[in-house]
Amino acid sequence: MSSYIPIASQTLNSSAANVVFSSIPTALNGKTLRDLVLVCEFTTAQAATARVVANNDFSSYPFTGIGGNTTSPVWTGTSVAEGFVAQEFGSSSSTERVLLTFHIMDYATTNKQKVCLARGNNASRATELIKSRWVNTAAITSLFIYNSGNSNFQTGSTFSLYGIEG
Amino acid sequence: MQLVSTFTVPGTGQTDTITFSNIPQTGRDLLLLVSSRDNNQRFFVGLNGGAYTAFSFIRLLGDGSSATSNTSTRVTVTSTSTGHTANTFGNAAITIANYTSSTSKTISVDAVTENNASNAFQMIGAGASNATAPVTSVAIGDTIFEAGSTASLYIIS
Numbered sequence: 481m482s483s484y485i486p487i488a489s490q491t492l493n494s495s496a497a498n499v500v501f502s503s504i505p506t507a508l509n510g511k512t513l514r515d516l517v518l519v520c521e522f523t524t525a526q527a528a529t530a531r532v533v534a535n536n537d538f539s540s541y542p543f544t545g546i547g548g549n550t551t552s553p554v555w556t557g558t559s560v561a562e563g564f565v566a567q568e569f570g571s572s573s574s575t576e577r578v579l580l581t582f583h584i585m586d587y588a589t590t591n592k593q594k595v596c597l598a599r600g601n602n603a604s605r606a607t608e609l610i611k612s613r614w615v616n617t618a619a620i621t622s623l624f625i626y627n628s629g630n631s632n633f634q635t636g637s638t639f640s641l642y643g644i645e646g
Numbered sequence: 647m648q649l650v651s652t653f654t655v656p657g658t659g660q661t662d663t664i665t666f667s668n669i670p671q672t673g674r675d676l677l678l679l680v681s682s683r684d685n686n687q688r689f690f691v692g693l694n695g696g697a698y699t700a701f702s703f704i705r706l707l708g709d710g711s712s713a714t715s716n717t718s719t720r721v722t723v724t725s726t727s728t729g730h731t732a733n734t735f736g737n738a739a740i741t742i743a744n745y746t747s748s749t750s751k752t753i754s755v756d757a758v759t760e761n762n763a764s765n766a767f768q769m770i771g772a773g774a775s776n777a778t779a780p781v782t783s784v785a786i787g788d789t790i791f792e793a794g795s796t797a798s799l800y801i802i803s
Contacts, residue, residue: 483647484802489674519675521743521752548706548715548770577774579743579752601754601772603702609770638744640674642802 484517484642485509492637495525498626499639506588506619514646518582518623520566522637528627529570531563532582534594534620538562545610547600555606562628565612567600574634576604587620594620648673652798655791663787666799669745671780673801676742680723680757680797681735684789687727687759690720691740692785693751693775705755705771710764721773723757728792730761735795745781750774 485508490499506513518532531541543565544558557568566580579601586592593613600608614620625639650669655661669676682689690698699719706715707724726736738757745751753773759766786797 486803519743546706546713548704548713550704550717553715554706554713577750577752579741579754579772581741581754599754599756599770601752603704603752603772603774605704607704607706607754607770607772609706636747636749638674 483645485511485513485645487641487643489638489640492633492635495632495634497632498624499633500622500624501641502622504621504623508643511645513588513643514586515644516584516587516620517642517644519640520580520625522578523574523576523634524571524627524631525574525634526629526631527570527572528629528631529567530580531561531565531626531628533563533624534614535618535622536624537616540615541565541612543610543612545608547606547608549606561612564596564598564614565610566598567602567606567608569602569606569608570629571602571605576602578602584620590617590619593617648801648803650799650801652796655793655795657793660793661791662789663785664791664797665783665785667783669782669784670801671746673803674744675802676745676781676784677800677802678740678784678797680738680740680786682725682738682795683728683735683792684725684795685728686789688725688789689723689786690788691723691753693777693781694779694783696777698788700776701773703771703773705769707767707769709767721753721755721771723755724759724767724769726760731763734760736760742781742784748778748780750776750778751781
């Protein structure tokens with residue numbers, strides 16, 4: 481199994497509307513990186529659905545997903561979002577801890593649109609598996625993480641970016 | 647990613663609980679990989695010696711023809727049954743995020759049953775523990791694991 485190579489991590493000391501990882505390297509410690517894994521664990525005070533934007537491009541990320549949730553109870557859907565997607569059912573209170581994992585493949589290539597396979601977990605609301613694609617072949621150099629509900633990530637939220645060697 | 651330890655149920659024995667204790671508090675997340683065959687076609691996950699019922703858990707379960715979703719107070723992981731195709735084992739990846747924190751723990755589960763028949767499942771699940779202490783031990787059990795079942799615990803830093 482390829483190891484997770486830490487690139488950067490952030491733990492919020494105060495609430496924040498977004499989190500940014502910039503100048504993402506293509507190699508670390510002499511190892512070429514092929515994929516990115518972004519792990520986000522957070523709470524929000526109001527209704528929120530997290531998105532991850534590549535290179536500040538909010539334009540087009542078609543996605544398809546499936547999930548189990550407390551309202552449907554089984555959901556499958558397809559749509560277009562303004563960033564990579566891991567959750568459609570979001571969160572809505574500070575007591576709901578959310579765990580999202582984004583696996584972005586071949587992030588440094590310049591001849592592929594970037595595909596992300598993500599898991600979204602909110603034990604109070606839904607568990608989801610979602611595939612999304614950035615309709616752009618540029619290499620990913622930054623990731624902008626925010627909530628489409630304009631709700632801040634709360635103090636103590638953590639965001640960790642890893643590279644996978646390949 | 648650092649391997650903490652691996653446990654394999656020996657060829658002549660059976661095990662009802664697999665426990666990883668004294669987990670180093672040096673990483674960010676835990677990853678537990680399980681290859682299992684047991685008499686209940688499922689096992690539960692426990693933290694710090696606590697009850698298996700100390701969680702909120704929601705899962706999506708598919709069997710190839712339909713999908714269902716249910717909630718529980720147990721982190722319930724699908725496995726392969728002792729009655730299934732011989733020499734086959736289910737696979738599971740269980741992630742426990744921010745395990746050294748003093749907040750409730752979030753858990754992600756991906757698991758499959760292996761079986762040459764219609765009784766085989768794929769699942770994803772989301773869990774949250776009620777307890778807030780840092781995780782120093784992880785257990786899987788409430789079943790009888792067959793010989794050859796393995797579990798490996800990793801720290802992701």
